[in-house]
Amino acid sequence: MSLFVQKYGGTSVGTVERIEAVADKVAKFRDQGHDMVVVLSAMSGETNRLIALAQQIQDNPDPRELDVLVSTGEQVTIALLSMALKKRGYDARSYTGGQVRILTDNAHTKARIQAIDEANMRADLEAGRVVVVAGFQGVDEQGNITTLGRGGSDTTGVALAAALKADECQIYTDVDGVYTTDPRVVERARRLDRITFEEMLEMASLGSKVLQIRSVEFAGKYKVPLRVLSSFQEGPGTLITLDEEDDTMEQPIVSGIAFNRDEAKVTLAGVPDTPGVAARILGPVGAANIEVDVIVQNVGADNTTDLTFTVNKGDLKKTVGVLETVAQSIGAREVRGDDRVAKVSIVGVGMRSHAGVASTMFNALAEENINIQMITTSEIKISVIIEERYLELAVRCLHTAFGLDKEPEESRDRG
Amino acid sequence: MSLFVQKYGGTSVGTVERIEAVADKVAKFRDQGHDMVVVLSAMSGETNRLIALAQQIQDNPDPRELDVLVSTGEQVTIALLSMALKKRGYDARSYTGGQVRILTDNAHTKARIQAIDEANMRADLEAGRVVVVAGFQGVDEQGNITTLGRGGSDTTGVALAAALKADECQIYTDVDGVYTTDPRVVERARRLDRITFEEMLEMASLGSKVLQIRSVEFAGKYKVPLRVLSSFQEGPGTLITLDEEDDTMEQPIVSGIAFNRDEAKVTLAGVPDTPGVAARILGPVGAANIEVDVIVQNVGADNTTDLTFTVNKGDLKKTVGVLETVAQSIGAREVRGDDRVAKVSIVGVGMRSHAGVASTMFNALAEENINIQMITTSEIKISVIIEERYLELAVRCLHTAFGLDKEPEESRDRG
Numbered sequence: 001m002s003l004f005v006q007k008y009g010g011t012s013v014g015t016v017e018r019i020e021a022v023a024d025k026v027a028k029f030r031d032q033g034h035d036m037v038v039v040l041s042a043m044s045g046e047t048n049r050l051i052a053l054a055q056q057i058q059d060n061p062d063p064r065e066l067d068v069l070v071s072t073g074e075q076v077t078i079a080l081l082s083m084a085l086k087k088r089g090y091d092a093r094s095y096t097g098g099q100v101r102i103l104t105d106n107a108h109t110k111a112r113i114q115a116i117d118e119a120n121m122r123a124d125l126e127a128g129r130v131v132v133v134a135g136f137q138g139v140d141e142q143g144n145i146t147t148l149g150r151g152g153s154d155t156t157g158v159a160l161a162a163a164l165k166a167d168e169c170q171i172y173t174d175v176d177g178v179y180t181t182d183p184r185v186v187e188r189a190r191r192l193d194r195i196t197f198e199e200m201l202e203m204a205s206l207g208s209k210v211l212q213i214r215s216v217e218f219a220g221k222y223k224v225p226l227r228v229l230s231s232f233q234e235g236p237g238t239l240i241t242l243d244e245e246d247d248t249m250e251q252p253i254v255s256g257i258a259f260n261r262d263e264a265k266v267t268l269a270g271v272p273d274t275p276g277v278a279a280r281i282l283g284p285v286g287a288a289n290i291e292v293d294v295i296v297q298n299v300g301a302d303n304t305t306d307l308t309f310t311v312n313k314g315d316l317k318k319t320v321g322v323l324e325t326v327a328q329s330i331g332a333r334e335v336r337g338d339d340r341v342a343k344v345s346i347v348g349v350g351m352r353s354h355a356g357v358a359s360t361m362f363n364a365l366a367e368e369n370i371n372i373q374m375i376t377t378s379e380i381k382i383s384v385i386i387e388e389r390y391l392e393l394a395v396r397c398l399h400t401a402f403g404l405d406k407e408p409e410e411s412r413d414r415g
Numbered sequence: 416m417s418l419f420v421q422k423y424g425g426t427s428v429g430t431v432e433r434i435e436a437v438a439d440k441v442a443k444f445r446d447q448g449h450d451m452v453v454v455l456s457a458m459s460g461e462t463n464r465l466i467a468l469a470q471q472i473q474d475n476p477d478p479r480e481l482d483v484l485v486s487t488g489e490q491v492t493i494a495l496l497s498m499a500l501k502k503r504g505y506d507a508r509s510y511t512g513g514q515v516r517i518l519t520d521n522a523h524t525k526a527r528i529q530a531i532d533e534a535n536m537r538a539d540l541e542a543g544r545v546v547v548v549a550g551f552q553g554v555d556e557q558g559n560i561t562t563l564g565r566g567g568s569d570t571t572g573v574a575l576a577a578a579l580k581a582d583e584c585q586i587y588t589d590v591d592g593v594y595t596t597d598p599r600v601v602e603r604a605r606r607l608d609r610i611t612f613e614e615m616l617e618m619a620s621l622g623s624k625v626l627q628i629r630s631v632e633f634a635g636k637y638k639v640p641l642r643v644l645s646s647f648q649e650g651p652g653t654l655i656t657l658d659e660e661d662d663t664m665e666q667p668i669v670s671g672i673a674f675n676r677d678e679a680k681v682t683l684a685g686v687p688d689t690p691g692v693a694a695r696i697l698g699p700v701g702a703a704n705i706e707v708d709v710i711v712q713n714v715g716a717d718n719t720t721d722l723t724f725t726v727n728k729g730d731l732k733k734t735v736g737v738l739e740t741v742a743q744s745i746g747a748r749e750v751r752g753d754d755r756v757a758k759v760s761i762v763g764v765g766m767r768s769h770a771g772v773a774s775t776m777f778n779a780l781a782e783e784n785i786n787i788q789m790i791t792t793s794e795i796k797i798s799v800i801i802e803e804r805y806l807e808l809a810v811r812c813l814h815t816a817f818g819l820d821k822e823p824e825e826s827r828d829r830g
Contacts, residue, residue, distance in 0.1 A: 016471040050491070056431040057498045065501070068509050069494035072487035076465070079484035083472045086480070094483050098513070099558055143514055 002167035003035040003125070007135060007157030010044035011174040012231035013077045022172075022231070023084035026130060030090055035125045037164065039135045039157040040081060042073025063108035067137075067147045071097070074134035074153070082132050092130040095120070097137035097145070102156065104138035104146045107289065111138060111146035112214075113155065116163040133160060154215035162222035169224050170237075171211060176230035177238035178203065178210050180404040181257040185395050188405040192238050195255060197226075200240045202347040202381045203258045216240065253357060254348040254402040257395050261388060263293065264316040265341045265373070267308040268323055270333025273299065281307055281326055288322050290315045294343070294376045294385060304333070308374065310385060313339050341373065342391040345383035346398055358382055364401035370394050417582035418450040418540070422550060422572030425459035426589040427646035428492045437587075437646070438499035441545060445505055450540045452579065454550045454572040455496060457488025478523035482552075482562045486512070489549035489568070497547050507545040510535070512552035512560070517571065519553035519561045522704060526553060526561035527629075528570065531578040548575060569630035577637035584639050585652075586626060591645035592653035593618065593625050595819040596672040600810050603820040607653050610670060612641075615655045617762040617796040618673045631655065668772060669763040669817040672810050676803060678708065679731040680756045680788070682723040683738055685748025688714060696722055696741055703737050705730045709758070709791045709800060719748070723789065725800060728754050756788065757806040760798035761813055773797055779816035785809050 006026065013019050022038075029036050050070045054061035061069075078094035085092035097104075100121065104111035121131045135153025138146050148155050154171055161169035176191060178200065183189040195203070197220035201213065210228055219226040219240065229237025271277055278297065285292060295309040311319045316337050323335045351357050361382055365372060370393065374385035386394055399405060421441065428434050437453075444451050465485045469476035476484075493509035500507035512519075515536065519526035536546045550568025553561050563570050569586055576584035591606060593615065598604040610618070612635035616628065625643055634641040634655065644652025686692055693712065700707060710724040726734045731752050738750045766772050776797055780787060785808065789800035801809055814820060 016468060020472065053431060053491070053495060054498060057435065057495055058502050062498050062501050065494040065497045065509055068497075068511070069491055072490045075487045075490075076468070076484055079480040080468060080472060082480045082483075083469060083477050086477045087473050094480055096483070096560075099560075145511075145514075 001033045001035065003037070003164060004029060004168055004170060005037045005039065005157050005161040005164065005166045006170045006172060007039040007153055008041065008172045008231060009153065009174065010041040010046070012172050013040055013042075013081070014044040016080065018231075019077065019080050020084050022081060023088055023090075025172075025231075026081075026085065027088050027090055030130065037121060037125070037131045037133065037160055037166070038081065039133045039153055039160060040074055040077040041135050041153040042070075043077055046073040046076070064144060067108045067111075067145050071134070071137040071145050071147055074136055078132045078134045082130075085130050085132070090130055091128060092132055093124050094132045094134070096134045097156070098139040098143070100133055100138075100160075102138035102159070104140055104148070106140040106142070106144065106146065108144075108146055110149040110289065111140070113138060113148070113159050116159060118163050121160075121164065148214075152212065152214075154212040155218060158215040158218040158222075158224055158226065161224045162218065166224065168227055169219065170227045170229060171215075172229060172231040173210060174231065175210060175228075176233055176235050177228055178240075178256070180255065181395055181399055182259070185259075185392050186257075186399045186405075189399070190404070190407060192255065193236070194239050194241055196349055197240055197242060198380055199255050199347050199349055200226075202345065202378070203256055211240075252348060252403070253350040253354045254346045254404065255350070256347050257398045257402070257404065258345045258347055259391060259395050260343045261391065262313050263310045263341055263343050263385065264313045264319075264337060264339040265308060265310050265385065266316065266319050266323060267306055267336040267338075268327060268332050268334075269306045269336065270302075270304045271307055272331055273303055273305040277305075277330060278307060280330055281323070282309070284322050284326055285311075285319060288318060290319050290322070294374050294383065296374045296376075310341070310343070310374070340388045341385050342388040343383050343385050344391065344394045344398065345381050346402060347381045349380050351380050351382075360401055361398060364397045365394060368393055368397050416448045416450065418452070418579060419444060419583055419585060420452045420454065420572050420576040420579065420581045421585045421587060422454040422568055423456065423587045423646060424568065424589065425456040425461070427587050428455055428457075428496070429459040431495065433646075434492065434495050435499050437496060438503055438505075440587075440646075441496075441500065442503050442505055445545065452536060452540070452546045452548065452575055452581070453496065454548045454568055454575060455489055455492040456550050456568040457485075458492055461488040461491070479559060482523045482526075482560050486549070486552040486560050486562055489551055493547045493549045497545075500545055500547070505545055506543060507547055508539050509547045509549070511549045512571070513554040513558070515548055515575075517553035517574070519555055519563070521555040521557070521559065521561065523559075523561055525564040525704065526555070528553060528563070528574050531574060533578050536575075536579065563629075567627065567629075569627040570633060573630040573633040573637075573639055573641065576639045577633060581639065583642055584634065585642045585644060586630075587644060587646040588625060589646065590625060590643075591648055591650045592643055593655075593671070595670070596810055596814055597674070600674075600807050601672075601814045601820075604814070605819070605822060607670065608651065609654050609656055611764050612655055612657060613795055614670050614762050614764055615641075617760065617793070618671055626655075667763060667818070668765040668769045669761045669819065670765070671762050672813045672817070672819065673760045673762055674806060674810050675758045676806060677728050678725045678756055678758045678800065679728045679734075679752060679754040680723060680725050680800065681731065681734050681738060682721055682751040682753075683742060683747050683749075684721045684751065685719045686722055687746055688718055688720045692720075692745060693722060695745055696738070697724070699737050699741055700726075700734060703733060705734050705737070709789050709798065711789045711791075725756070725758070725789070755803045756800050757803040758798050758800050759806065759809045759813065760796050761817060762796045764795050766795050766797075775816055776813060779812050780809060783808055783812050 101117040135156040516532040550571040641655040
């Protein structure tokens with residue numbers, strides 16, 4: 001008897017038929033004697049439909065009211081799944097984020113979980129009920145409805161697994177695991193049996209849409225065993241594990257190629273080069289709740305400097321607005337925005353013990369005549385910003401350059 | 416400066432454009448300095464869409480989960496209206512039933528309001544905010560989401576008006592007031608300037624869909640001035656008032672003809688005629704939360720009796736089920752259900768001081784060869800159950816028989 005938290009995404013609950021299929025799956029686990037907590041997303045397309053309604057009214061919908069609006073999506077699916085379970089003779093009870101009480105801060109549309117009250121869920125589990133929880137949502141201390149931002153249902157799943165000390169958090173999606181890269185871009189992309197939290201974190205942060213980044217952080221922090229698997233086909237999926245030191249098997253140098261189209265580049269040019277100026281620029285950007293990704297600073301000729309950084313494409317307009325105010329106050333020359341860029345990264349814990357990885361990467365790109373606009377590196381990742389139109393080409397040539405096109409010998413023994 | 420509670424129904428918020436129109440209307444009242452609380456229904460069709468989803472899963476959806484599901488409908492509209500008001504520069508804040516806290520009992524899908532916490536709303540009104548509340552919903556003491564049943568948004572409006580001691584509760588609908596009968600059935604139906612709570616109660620209870628019956632009861636009990644008016648055209652609507660004694664104007668004998676297609680007849684035949692047997696029959700029906708309307712008992716020849724009563728068509732199957740159990744335990748012969756019946760009623764406070772109203776009614780029906788299956792009377796109402804297929808004919812002939820086809824002389828001076 002284990003306690004499993006299972007999270008089903010939008011396509012897994014996209015129709016009544018699919019919700020019935022989820023009920024069958026959950027019922028099978030109950031029959032094996034497991035305690036079950038199920039976290040659901042909204043039906044696929046529903047969140048976008050609701051946001052489109054809001055945007056018919058306000059270009060930038062009021063965040064508090066947007067949360068009230070979009071949180072209805074998951075409320076629909078939890079009710080329907082609970083009904084489907086009851087129809088099968090399994091007792092079940094649905095909970096909105098507020099009903100659980102998943103307490104968050106009050107940063108509407110991108111709130112962070114602060115505490116989870118597990119009392120009601122525990123009581124239901126002890127009474128033999130399946131607990132069905134709305135993902136993606138919570139309440140702040142004043143009782144306002146909040147949402148965790150896109151993909152937040154994964155975070156809900158992992159947070160509940162951590163709070164309940166579940167044996168495994170299983171994220172059911174429309175793909176059967178984590179791949180070396182997006183199979184839609186590289187035909188020969190392969191499913192990984194295992195990946196470390198660190199690698200997964202880098203893959204997720206770069207737009208591999210399998211898991212939401214904060215859910216992986218959470219899982220790593222609270223050591224929640226996390227498995228990604230398909231709602232639609234049987235299979236072991238990909239287990240996301242700690243980077244075990246006793247793993248004597250050869251690590252591949254690069255585990256995967258990640259990429260992110262959702263990047264826009266902003267440049268503040270002609271900035272007087274004085275100490276603390278970067279903070280005076282990025283402070284207001286952070287204060288406006290805009291997440292900054294790659295940052296590069298170049299010293300110019302005339303005692304001024306150019307600061308370039310990337311943000312989500314959706315934040316570009318807002319970022320340019322913030323920077324125009326900053327530019328005036330610090331006497332910078334110009335603000336430029338460019339949303340035709342993308343980021344490509346190679347990720348692998350094996351990079352730690354291998355030299356020359358960067359030059360392999362840059363050579364592969366140079367051979368395809370792809371210009372690198374920005375570079376950023378970490379211990380297990382190298383990312384470049386390139387023109388968006390070269391994205392697919394770049395991913396394909398790197399996938400080949402790092403030997404990911406075919407199953408490596410040593411990998412066949414793993415997992 | 417007055418405090419108005421305005422309630423807008425499903426068609427009034429059926430599209431984004433209509434929600435914008437509601438925002439314009441509310442803004443106009445704010446500009447005049449009034450404090451505004453707005454209660455909304457779900458977008459028209461949405462509640463039915465959600466129920467249809469549920470019924471794809473369960474014929475009789477689990478009531479707790481059905482409430483979780485359908486309560487999302489109003490949550491969508493309150494968010495959208497709040498956005499529309501903010502866009503216009505009016506501060507606004509949305510509240511679900513649970514957020515207000517509209518405390519109800521736990522009779523899911525037909526809960527009753529027990530208490531309303533007005534503190535948050537008062538604070539918002541004092542801060543100059545428009546308060547936008549989801550109609551139709553509340554929470555029970557355990558925090559479960561409940562709904563008040565169909566039309567419950569009117570009840571929410573009146574209950575909030577009572578709790579806040581509002582100057583008027585204005586119910587905006589797709590009709591411009593209360594009519595002598597349904598204009599779709601009788602072309603010459605006329606709008607009434609005023610109607611008493613008592614008359615309105617009888618009209619509403621008989622299926623005149625302008626107002627939900629419990630909202631009228633509530634308004635009468637707490638003396639909340641209630642006005643029904645159109646969202647789509649200007650006009651005074653119909654004011655629902657106390658039956659003022661000092662009203663010296665001549666009352667018409669009959670104010671309106673009401674009808675209800677949503678009736679089904681159930682007969683328990685061959686019941687041993689012992690004291691208390693009616694209670695033993697109707698007790699379990701009430702316990703199953705089925706509302707009984709007209710009740711008639713006939714003494715049969717063989718020391719047994721037949722008990723016949725009507726319920727909502729939707730409750731017929733359930734009622735027959737309950738009665739079959741009862742029939743066994745008390746030794747009754749047979750349970751019969753018939754859903755091809757309808758109820759037609761004449762309503763008017765003027766009936767109190769006029770004799771011969773019943774015979775006028777029965778004669779009018781007899782002239783059209785309409786057979787009366789059951790009769791029930793109150794001080795200001797006479798109702799008959801007839802075959803459903805004669806319904807329109809019956810309403811038209813009664814509208815003529817009681818002189819409602821044309822504006823009465825004395826009525827022109829009223830209101």
